[in-house]
Amino acid sequence: MSLDCLPxxxxxxxxxDVVRVEDRSLLTGRTRFIDDVVLxxxxxxxxxxxxxxxxxxxxxxxxxAEALPGVAAVVTGADALAWCQPARSTPEGWGLRCLxxxxxxxxxxxxxxxxxxxxxxxxxALEAIDVEYEPLEPVTDPFRAxxxxxxxxxxxKGTNVMFHRVFTWGEVDAAFAGAEHVFTEKFRxxxxxxxxxxxxxxxxxxxxxxxxxxVYGSIxxxxxxxxxxxxTFGIPSSKVTVKSQHHGGSFGGxxxxxxxxxxxxxxxxxxxxxxxxxxxRSEYLVAGGGQAWDRHYExxxxxxxxxxxxxxxxxxxxxxxxxxxxxxxxxxxxxxxxTGPYEIPTARYDLSxxxxxxxxxxxxxxxxxxxxxxxxxxxxxxxxxALEIDPAEFRRANFIPADRFPYTIPSGNExxxxxxxxxxDAALSLAGxxxxxxxxxxxxxxxxxxxxxxxxxxxxxxxxxxxxxxVGMPQTGVPEGATVSIDILGSITVRVGxxxxxxxxxxxxSQLVADYFHVDMDAVSVVQLDTRSAPPSFGPGxxxxxxxxxxxxxxxxxxxxGTLRRVAAALLRAPEDQIELWxxxxxxxxxxxxxxxxxxVAATMLARSDLLPPGVDPLPEATYVxxxxxxxxxxxxxxxxxxxxxxxxxxxxxxxxDPDTGVVEILxxxxxxxxxxxxxxxxxxxxxxxxxxxxIGAALYEEYVxxxxxxxxxxxLADYLxxxxxxxxxxxxxxxxxxxxxxxxxxxxxxxxxxxxxxxxVMCAINDAMAPRGVLLTEVPASPQRVWKTIREANR
Amino acid sequence: MSSTNGTRPxxxxxxxxxxxxxxxPRTTLSELLRSQLGLTGTHVGCEHGVCGVCTVLIDxxxxxxxxxxxxxxxxxxxxxxxxxxxxxxxxxxxxxxxxAEHGLxxxxxxxxxxxxxxxxxxxxxxxxxxxxxxxxxGQLCRCTGYQSILRSVMRAAAQFRESKLEWVR
Numbered sequence: 001m002s003l004d005c006l007p008x009x010x011x012x013x014x015x016x017d018v019v020r021v022e023d024r025s026l027l028t029g030r031t032r033f034i035d036d037v038v039l040x041x042x043x044x045x046x047x048x049x050x051x052x053x054x055x056x057x058x059x060x061x062x063x064x065a066e067a068l069p070g071v072a073a074v075v076t077g078a079d080a081l082a083w084c085q086p087a088r089s090t091p092e093g094w095g096l097r098c099l100x101x102x103x104x105x106x107x108x109x110x111x112x113x114x115x116x117x118x119x120x121x122x123x124x125a126l127e128a129i130d131v132e133y134e135p136l137e138p139v140t141d142p143f144r145a146x147x148x149x150x151x152x153x154x155x156x157k158g159t160n161v162m163f164h165r166v167f168t169w170g171e172v173d174a175a176f177a178g179a180e181h182v183f184t185e186k187f188r189x190x191x192x193x194x195x196x197x198x199x200x201x202x203x204x205x206x207x208x209x210x211x212x213x214x215v216y217g218s219i220x221x222x223x224x225x226x227x228x229x230x231x232t233f234g235i236p237s238s239k240v241t242v243k244s245q246h247h248g249g250s251f252g253g254x255x256x257x258x259x260x261x262x263x264x265x266x267x268x269x270x271x272x273x274x275x276x277x278x279x280x281r282s283e284y285l286v287a288g289g290g291q292a293w294d295r296h297y298e299x300x301x302x303x304x305x306x307x308x309x310x311x312x313x314x315x316x317x318x319x320x321x322x323x324x325x326x327x328x329x330x331x332x333x334x335x336x337x338x339t340g341p342y343e344i345p346t347a348r349y350d351l352s353x354x355x356x357x358x359x360x361x362x363x364x365x366x367x368x369x370x371x372x373x374x375x376x377x378x379x380x381x382x383x384x385x386a387l388e389i390d391p392a393e394f395r396r397a398n399f400i401p402a403d404r405f406p407y408t409i410p411s412g413n414e415x416x417x418x419x420x421x422x423x424x425d426a427a428l429s430l431a432g433x434x435x436x437x438x439x440x441x442x443x444x445x446x447x448x449x450x451x452x453x454x455x456x457x458x459x460x461x462x463x464x465x466x467x468x469x470x471v472g473m474p475q476t477g478v479p480e481g482a483t484v485s486i487d488i489l490g491s492i493t494v495r496v497g498x499x500x501x502x503x504x505x506x507x508x509x510s511q512l513v514a515d516y517f518h519v520d521m522d523a524v525s526v527v528q529l530d531t532r533s534a535p536p537s538f539g540p541g542x543x544x545x546x547x548x549x550x551x552x553x554x555x556x557x558x559x560x561x562g563t564l565r566r567v568a569a570a571l572l573r574a575p576e577d578q579i580e581l582w583x584x585x586x587x588x589x590x591x592x593x594x595x596x597x598x599x600x601v602a603a604t605m606l607a608r609s610d611l612l613p614p615g616v617d618p619l620p621e622a623t624y625v626x627x628x629x630x631x632x633x634x635x636x637x638x639x640x641x642x643x644x645x646x647x648x649x650x651x652x653x654x655x656x657x658d659p660d661t662g663v664v665e666i667l668x669x670x671x672x673x674x675x676x677x678x679x680x681x682x683x684x685x686x687x688x689x690x691x692x693x694x695x696i697g698a699a700l701y702e703e704y705v706x707x708x709x710x711x712x713x714x715x716x717l718a719d720y721l722x723x724x725x726x727x728x729x730x731x732x733x734x735x736x737x738x739x740x741x742x743x744x745x746x747x748x749x750x751x752x753x754x755x756x757x758x759x760x761x762v763m764c765a766i767n768d769a770m771a772p773r774g775v776l777l778t779e780v781p782a783s784p785q786r787v788w789k790t791i792r793e794a795n796r
Numbered sequence: 797m798s799s800t801n802g803t804r805p806x807x808x809x810x811x812x813x814x815x816x817x818x819x820x821p822r823t824t825l826s827e828l829l830r831s832q833l834g835l836t837g838t839h840v841g842c843e844h845g846v847c848g849v850c851t852v853l854i855d856x857x858x859x860x861x862x863x864x865x866x867x868x869x870x871x872x873x874x875x876x877x878x879x880x881x882x883x884x885x886x887x888x889x890x891x892x893x894x895x896a897e898h899g900l901x902x903x904x905x906x907x908x909x910x911x912x913x914x915x916x917x918x919x920x921x922x923x924x925x926x927x928x929x930x931x932x933x934g935q936l937c938r939c940t941g942y943q944s945i946l947r948s949v950m951r952a953a954a955q956f957r958e959s960k961l962e963w964v965r
Contacts, residue, residue, distance in 0.1 A: 026903030029837015036836035248904025502902030689941030717846035725942035
């Protein structure tokens with residue numbers, strides 16, 4: 001609920017901008033990333049990939065490759081058939097094996113792999129593998145894929161439709177039938193994705209003696225990876241250890257499952273020698289975990305008396321050639337915030353997940369709401385424009401009022417708290433909104449295309465599996481654990497199950513523990529355990545870990561305090577319930593008598609068994625595993641209390657379009673956001689900045705382009721345009737703080753809010769700029785070519 | 797001089813230490829540094845010269861070590877991220893500035909940023925924001941959105957102008 005629960009007079013660390021504990025190793029080049037790991041006897045893997053989007057594999061001959069110097073093992077689809085199950089997938093039953101055996105389903109699909117003495121030798125050997133293909137007709141358009149005469153991506157399935165359902169929440173038809181106004185539009189969101197600066201990598205070791213598998217890797221969710229390996233290889237999960245290295249970003253799209261399985265098979269075939277596979281950038285771009293959200297939308301809203309009464313969204317989501325990347329979760333997540341920040345009483349979601357001969361899609365930061373909110377917010381502007389209402393005031397009139405929280409939306413999730421009007425006011429004031437509109441009027445008189453976007457979204461935070469129940473996730477709850485341990489000299493170690501990937505969570509853990517026990521941050525160390533040693537852990541993802549790990553660490557500190565207090569009571573000869581922890585000492589509540597430091601009590605437990613009270617173990621440590629309270633399984637219409645927190649933001653963006661080139665320039669960017677209590681304001685700001693940059697990339701620059709035959713046209717970072725510093729504006733920011741009533745420290749998930757909002761805001765600004773010309777751009781990214789063509793339509 | 801199997805000897809000075817190594821003609825500088833000399837602080841992000849993650853200094857100039865062949869640097873002086881902090885572990889002022897301004901998140905691209913900025917400021921101590929932006933425009937970061945990086949570099953540049961001696965390695 002708030003930081004006041006900490007047993008100190010004055011907090012020195014938590015809630016403040018502190019220097020990150022991660023920085024020193026990173027800045028000196030000492031942090032060990034996966035490609036820095038070298039094990040004795042280690043081999044290097046290279047992967048041969050399909051050049052065809054759809055082809056029969058007639059024959060593979062690896063004999064020439066096997067005979068090359070330094071080549072220790074070669075694997076093909078035949079090995080995969082013998083040793084592996086297909087990947088687990090959403091929807092279930094749409095996974096592929098790690099190496100194609102009879103059919104290649106997309107360009108870049110792994111066909112064979114080599115382990116050799118060096119990466120260069122392994123790549124040389126790929127050229128000595130002879131594969132005979134029979135090209136088949138591909139399908140790349142999901143609408144064609146849904147038709148009866150389409151080629152089938154997976155022949156045995158008999159259809160390319162992985163999933164189709166219509167979810168109806170409330171009396172939607174009646175709302176549309178009785179509405180004063182109905183607005184309908186189609187939208188296209190092209191593929192974008194994570195592209196962390198470090199690609200995926202792994203070192204796998206299949207021990208032929210113990211029959212155990214050990215996997216190191218730049219892995220976002222280590223425990224999920226371990227279960228995946230056990231399932232794929234059909235071995236007990238207790239025989240699999242995954243140790244995630246600290247890694248260079250993830251954003252949901254690290255990928256890597258196929259690489260782990262391939263490297264593990266090679267290790268097995270090479271007699272247990274460890275095998276390293278480092279994905280190169282082209283492999284990542286063409287066939288890695290970096291592609292997400294390939295979507296075709298049609299949306300309608302009903303409006304009466306200035307209030308939106310219904311929202312209907314039809315989504316055809318092109319998941320590519322399999323469900324192995326869990327991209328389907330991104331189509332389900334909008335249920336957690338389907339109607340955004342608005343009090344819209346009824347809604348419908350017509351959802352189709354379709355297979356095509358393109359690379360399977362994966363999660364990406366935001367996990368699905370960024371395109372959904374792009375659509376919803378365009379519809380809000382379309383309605384406001386038609387009804388001649390200021391778009392900011394139209395949103396305000398439809399906001400969920402501050403006194404209605406906790407508020408349950410039609411698609412079932414409950415928003416914890418918020419004050420949306422206050423956030424809107426803060427954003428408009430920061431941006432100088434009234435003045436902006438005057439400037440725009442002047443610009444328009446001069447014929448300039450200047451536009452203002454005002455967009456508000458809700459960021460579901462602290463993800464729960466139940467949000468994805470509709471596409472086959474049966475669990476409720478996502479446990480995250482931590483162990484807090486004090487040694488004989490009073491030093492504190494916290495053991496967690498996840499690695500560093502950039503969010504500064506080790507810093508957060510150190511801040512919290514240092515304040516709780518009233519020590520310096522330096523006195524706290526954070527240690528990562530592997531999957532067989534760690535308490536239950538998911539790790540980063542779904543704007544969850546900051547809340548989850550702080551709750552777990554707080555719980556462990558409190559549990560440890562309970563144990564220490566029993567010892568302190570014995571030592572102080574006072575009743576336990578008269579003793580409390582305050583500023584690092586156990587003291588009597590009435591402050592009579594002495595004080596015992598936490599360090600002294602812990603040392604007594606370990607070094608003076610004669611003083612240990614009966615029934616207390618000499619173990620000054622405690623583990624606590626947290627899971628979000630009050631979560632509910634999904635009902636038949638997918639409704640659940642899923643994401644625990646609901647942060648909210650308003651972005652105000654000003655753009656100007658060059659009508660001759662279609663180039664969009666961002667002139668101003670202002671943000672007001674409310675993600676509850678900020679545990680480390682500087683890292684929260686960093687999450688905002690990075691997420692805005694990715695949102696601008698998605699709105700204006702980034703796109704995985706395929707030709708009609710399914711050939712990817714993006715294979716380098718010269719093709720996939722990640723924004724540089726010169727594409728990202730300097731933003732103005734302000735914060736509103738509405739603490740979450742549901743999280744122990746009042747914080748809300750905050751890692752994804754900006755990418756939920758930024759693409760919508762930039763596109764609203766672009767369409768506001770073009771409004772006098774009577775045209776609408778409904779496709780992202782708004783590349784100069786697309787903007788220019790849209791303006792040309794107006795001139796016709 | 798080339799051997800019969802095509803490998804060649806190279807002699808380089810990296811962070812003040814002389815190294816002799818034997819490389820294939822196709823071995824890149826990043827591979828030499830990382831795999832043969834054990835200096836893994838230089839990271840590789842794209843292997844085609846776009847991202848700038850692998851930036852190091854050759855004879856004072858910032859270069860992409862993924863696009864430079866090891867045989868090209870024979871006889872050169874190279875500075876990598878491992879050469880920035882003092883021998884006793886004291887961070888270089890540029891590193892301090894990045895930490896103070898939260899100019900890094902995952903840190904994978906950071907060595908490239910540090911080396912590119914080090915090269916700029918040692919050559920042009922009075923570089924203004926435009927010149928700094930131009931150099932930073934050659935480096936990709938996916939985490940920070942660059943604003944904190946710009947702040948870090950502006951802070952470091954101001955510090956450098958005051959005390960050049962602490963700066964140069």
